[in-house]
Amino acid sequence: MDKKIITTCILLVPLLTIVAEAAELGDYYLEKELYFEAVTEYKRTLFSDQSGHRDQYLYKIADAYYQAGQKQLAEEPLIEAITNDESSSYDQDCIKLLALIHWDQYDYDAMRGTLGVLATRLDSSRRDLINYISAWSYIYQADWESGIEQLQAVHFTDVKSLIKDIENVTSVPQKSKSLASLMSNIIPGSGQLYAGDYQNALFSFLLVGSVEASIIRNIIDKAYFIAAAKYLFLFSRYSQGGLKNIARKIDVDNINRIGDYLKTVSEKYPDPITLLQEL
Structure with missing residues (x-):
């Protein structure tokens, strides 16, 4: 043996x-x-x-x-x-890294599920941190109501001020796509000017304005076929192209304004990713 x-x-x-x-x-x-x-x-x-x-x-x-x-x-x-x-002891490290991957991939639902598994392995004080991290995941999804509800279960930071800051996100200035479209249809280029696209505003004012003026002249001269052809050109290139570009720019700018506001707010409070890594 x-x-x-x-x-x-x-x-x-x-x-x-x-x-x-x-x-x-x-x-x-x-x-x-x-x-x-x-x-x-x-x-x-x-x-x-x-x-x-x-x-x-x-x-x-x-x-x-x-x-x-x-x-x-x-x-x-x-x-x-x-x-x-x-x-x-590596189980917890694996869960934290998986949650971090979900965060990096903007898969906040999966991240919260992973954090739920992690919470079962932590004491009550550290579960408070999980609630805080989960709240920010809702906030970055623009689900303000769920984020605020989750924050109400947090006790380690100035939650009242944070909730107030999140509620104020609705006061961040936002531009209207409908108004921009209406302005452009009335005065070519004014919608782009409203949206902050100054280069295309000038281009639209000069090009579209001159085409519209020539259409009116063709109608006066009873050159209806030429007027119709110019109108179809204007509709396909401006209404279907230029106005969509205005709407896209306004969407991006609106999102960026909210993002800038949230970045300013987040700098006042503990960073959720740093807390996750330190759990």
Whole structure:
């Protein structure tokens, strides 16, 4: 019996050495920012290791993918580490990294689901931080009501001021696409001017104004066919093109104004991503 144990130990020593060397080499590559080489070594370690450290290497594989910008590839090893039978200290790190990936991908619904799993593993004080992070995920989805409702369960920061700041988002100036379209139809270029597109405002005023003037002259001269052709040209190029561009610019500008406001607000309060990483 003793001989069998000794023989087994002798056989295991080279294998354990290979595992340790692969793990160390993976760490070296990761430090040098050679991410895919690091993944290769961690996978070698994962294949050979029988010591019950599977979660550790799954996390390292995911972290290397994440740092390489391959966030979708990072999800699979994280999910495996979270859902397998092994219980380790890396489970929480895997959940946090998965939540961070969802945040980076603007998949806030999935992020909140992941945070819900994380909350079951935390004490009440840190669950308060989860509520705060979840509130910001609603806010960035422009779901102000749900964000404010989630903030009401937060106790570690000046929640009343934050709620007031979020409520004030509705007072951020927004321009109207309908008004811009109406203005452009009445006075060519005025809609673009209203939208802040000054170059196209001048272009529309000169081009569309001159075409409209020539259409009126053609009608007076009873050159109806020419007037109709000019009108169709104007409709297809201006009404279907220029007015859509106005609407698109107004949408982008309106979103940017709200984004700038939220950025200013967020700088006054704890950063949710920093809190997530520190959990």
